[in-house]
Amino acid sequence: MAYKDMTVLIVDDFLTMRRIVRKILRDLQFENIIEAEDGSAAVEVLSTNKVDLIVSDWNMPKMTGIELLKHVRSQESTKDLPFLMVTAEAQKENIVEAVKAKVSNYIVKPFTAATLEEKLGKIVPK
Amino acid sequence: METILARLGSGVIEGPDDLMGIGDCLNLLDDLEKKDGFSQKMARRVNELRLIFKRLILEESPDPAGDWDRSRNLISGLVNGNDDDPGEYTAQVQIDAQPPPGEDRPEIIWPEDDMGSPGENTDSGVAPADSAEVFTEQQSSEAQDSLDNELQDPELIKEFIEESKEHLASIELNMLALETDPNDSEAINAVFRPFHSIKGVAGFLNFTEIHHLSHEVENLLDMARSNKIAVDDAIIDIVLTATDILKVMLSELEGDDTAEKKMGSAIVEQFLERVKNFSSNTPAVGIPVRKVGTILAEHGVIDEGAADEFAEISRNKGQKLGETLIEEGVASTREVSKALREQRHSVESAASVRVDTRKLDNLVDMVGELVIAQSMVLQNPDVLDIKDQKFQKDSVQLNRITAELQRISMSMRMVPIKATFQKMIRLVRDLSKKEGKDVNLEMKGEDTEIDRNMVEEIYEPLVHMIRNSVDHGIELPRDRTSAGKEPTGTILISAEQKGGNIVIDIKDDGKGLDVDKIRAKAIERGIISATDQLDDKSIFELIFHAGFSTRDKVTEVSGRGVGMDVVKKCVERLRGKMEVTSVLGKGSHFQLKLPLTMAIIDGMVIQVGTERFIVPTIALKESLRPKRDSYFTLQGKGEMVKVRDLLMPLVRLHTFFGEEPKYHNPWEGLLLVVNEGKKGYCLLADEIVGRQEVVIKSLGGMFRQLRGISGGAILGDGKVALIVDVKGIISTYEDSTNDGSGRRRLD
Structure with a gap:
């Protein structure tokens, strides 16, 4: 599927961060972008929308990225959904935990469009 | 065991990039370890696999192709129960070196086409060894450079500034929660998150200084989060300072894109230095955790001395103790994991249940209602008539239970005042340094407990009084020496519970309050007139008057635009009392008397006409019935009562509340003596009905x-009584008598 036909869900509690990720995704020709401000909002989006890719922050109030990931993987309809976790370098130690929870891949902040494209190449065959 | 191995054997990891495949494999390894028949040999393979996978996941492997190869061999060894020793493999050492000779490694059993060639995997796409570089400083700043053009969008920056400010504002609030309960992980998280988010975005937008600062604070908070350091006042201070600096940085960004550098870089540098030193020097504290070594020693797996030795080895290797022990074959994985479980358990059992404070407040409210409902039932005339012995006994029992229930529910909201006191240490240190004074802060009764709602409220008054003592009380060392005192001044802050009140004393051995100076200043400021006759105590009280300051210059220490009047208002809002005594040249003594909780007051129930009112006991000095000849009317001052030697205005409560009283004459009714402002007043009521603790109900908007009137309460018989606001009544009285009387208002 071409990026422009995919629906991507950005999950981050920080509005500016969502804007930045949205901008970078647009540069990669993504057109259908939905935003959610934390894990629980994302769950709601997932229940009503068909999403092809999740780009989620790790550290969020209410429901964290890892909790969202576990939820996504526990649902039959989304258990194979490409899930890209955005982390900070300081959190790298926790990435093994995310891998065990079956994250598709992760990306460290700050990243460029090129890095994101490379990571997406690994998890969503273009 | 067999099924797991079969799944492990058939599980396909597509390459070092296939994190989901690696994840599956790691989970299977976890399962495998728990099974019976999990041997030492298997443990070595599993542990090495874990290390390799971790390197691959984090893109930190110096030789991904070799690691990848090795992982497949290890898996096949596990699956086929290959008895060959897994051998040593040290990819860390062999940077850029050829893979170890194939003969030393077990045969690769899986068909090549199932797994894909490892060589192909690393050659295709980006080699993980390269992408590992993304983490280095240089690379990430290059990444930022290329972002500059795309992301330096004024709209985005504006949004960032606004959002960041919003988040920073929440930090101070959460710091308060942390001060009350330093282990409140929810609050640590809530403080951590804004720094984390700001750091993330600042990285994208290439605001290096903001990025750097928030990064350091984030690290610090992360340590606090994982219990590596305890949240104490030093950390709180650092976080608050960082918040302030960030706010300034953001404001400067707002004005001008290039302004960031203007914020004294030196200040930031200095601050960062402080944070770094702090993080590296602070020993691990927090909840005492039993060491894994100790637990293993208790289990008889190893002896304590050996545990220490291995702990040393593991530290040098940068491993966890458990990892070393398994590697060395000293303990089995099972023994270590059992010890780890026990360790976790011991941490958990030391913890307590955290409850939403609103729930707690509701509980306390409901218990209050229960106490009232109970007395409504028991004081019902029909019930009172019951003479049955058993009933009498049971109702006494019921009373005891509800009283205990009330005590317990109140105590759940109580926290030691220690945290609040401890924050004063730093304050005193900072202030005395700034003022060039030597001050020693002593504390007593830090374990005294106080309602958690009160803790937040008394912080500010305390800070101000301490400021005041350092600034105005303690003299400079040379002045102290020439006055024949120790050069180091002492401030004693103590708390104790007395009845339903908490009494906080702040004593200093400074120069004391100068009665003549205060008097002169008060006359100059027009607070009193030169003819007013005031005793020392009343003169001391003048310092609580708005706008009063005996210092001509506003100093940085005390002069923050708030005076002791603010302290007093604060204390009064809490239904507390404040008193000051002082001996010139010897020191001052401030005393705060506060109710233990804001939900319940100890009240005197009085009768005025047909209504009953509650007067907070803390406001009362005494009650008396005057002699007829001590009552008289003064020209221009209205009705007065002479209580001992003092003349006090008579305030008729029945007039105030529009009631028809039983007694118009003060010598027939009852006088409640209250102190307000700098003098006493007599409130006239018909009689005192009794003394009772009541649950305060707000009257609504x-x-x-x-x-x-400050609120209402339900009395024992189920009737509602209003709680008298003494201050409000006195000021209304003063307003009405001062109209046209030409007399200066005192408050």
Whole structure:
């Protein structure tokens, strides 16, 4: 599927961060972008929308990225959904935990469009 | 065991990039370890696999192709129960070196086409060894450079500034929660998150200084989060300072894109240095955790001395103790994991249940209602007539239970005042340094407990009084020496519970309050007239008057635009009392008397006409019935009563509340003596009905403006009584008598 036909869900509690990720995704020709401000909002989006890719922050109030990931993987309809976790370098130690929870891949902040494209190449065959 | 191995064997990891495949494999390894028949040999393979996978996941492997190869061999060894020793493999050492000779490694059993060639995997796409570089400083700043053009969008920056400010504002609030309960992980998280988010975005937008600062603070908070350091006042101070600096940085960004550098870089550098030193020097504290070594020693797996030795080895290797022990074959994985479980358990059992404070407040409210409902039932005339012995006994029992229930529910909201006191240490240190004074802060009764709602409220008054003592009380060392005192001044802050009150004393051995100076200043400021006759105590009280300051210059220490009047208002809002005594040249003594909780007051129930009112006991000095000849009317001052040697105005409560009283004459009724402002007043009531603890009910928005009433309460018989606001009544009285009387208002 071409990026422009995919629906991507950005999950981050920080509005500016969502804007930045949205901008970078647009540069990669993504057109259908939905935003959610934390894990629980994302769950709601997932229940009503068909999403092809999740780009989620790790550290969020209410429901964290890892909790969202576990939820996504526990649902039959989304258990194979490409899930890209955005982390900070300081959190790298926790990435093994995310891998065990079956994250598709992760990306460290700050990243460029090129890095994101490379990571997406690994998890969503273009 | 067999099924797991079969799944492990058939599980396909597509390459070092296939994190989901690696994840599956890691989970299977976890399962495998728990099974019976999990041997030492398997443990070595599993542990090495874990290390390799971790390197691959984190893109930190110096030789991904070799690691990848090795992982497949290890898996096949596990699956086929290959008895060959897994051998040593040290990819860390062999950077850029050829893979180890194939003969030393077990045969690769899986068909090549199932797994894909490892060589192909690393050659295709980006080699993980390269992408590992993304983490280095240089690379990430290059990444930022290329972002500059795309992301330096004024709209985005504006949004970032606004959002960041919003988040920073929440930090101070959460710091307060942390001060009350330093282990409140929810609050640590809530403080951590804004720094984390700001750091993330600042990285994208290439605001290096903001990025750097928030990064350091984030690290610090992360350590606090994982219990590596305890949240104490030093950390709180650092976080608050960082918040302030960030706010300034953001404001400067707002004005001008290039302004960031203007914020004294030196200050930031200095601050960062402080944070770094702090993080590296602070020993691990927090909840005492039993060491894994100790637990293993208790289990008889190893002896304590050996545990220490291995701990040393593991530290040098940068491993966890458990990892070393398994590697060395000293303990089995099972033994280590059992010890780890026990360790976790011991941490958990030391913890307590955290409850939403609103729930707690509700509980306390409901218990209050229960106590009232109970007395409504027991004081019902029909019930009172019951003479049955058993009933009498049972109702006494019921009383005891509800009283205990009330005590317990109140105590759940109580926290030691220690945290608040401890924050004063730093304050005193900072202030005395700034003022060039030597001050020693002593504390007593830090374990005294106080309602958690009160803790937040008394912080500010305390800070101000301490400021005041350092600034105005303690003299400079040379002045102290020439006055024949120790050069180091002492401030004693103590708390104790007395009845239903908490009494906080702040004593200093400074120069004391100068009665003549205060008097002169008060006359100069027009607070009193030169003819007013005041005793020392009343003169001391003048320092609580708005706008009063005996210092000509506003100093940085005390002069923050708030005076002791603010302290007093604060204390009064808490239904507390404040007193000051002082001996010139010897020191001052401030005393705060506060109720233990804001939900319940100890009240005197009085009768005025047909209504009953509650007067907070803390406001009362005494009650008396005057002699007929001590009552008289003064020209221009209205009705007065002479209590011992003092003349006090008579305030008729029945007039105030529009009631028809039983007694018009003060010598027939009852006088309640209260102190307000700098003098005493006599409130005239018909009689005192009794003394009772009541649960305060707010009257709701409609009656908020009502003067002289601060709330309502339900009495034992189920009737509602209003709680008298003494201050409001006195100021209303003063307003009405001063109209046209030409007399200076005192408050």
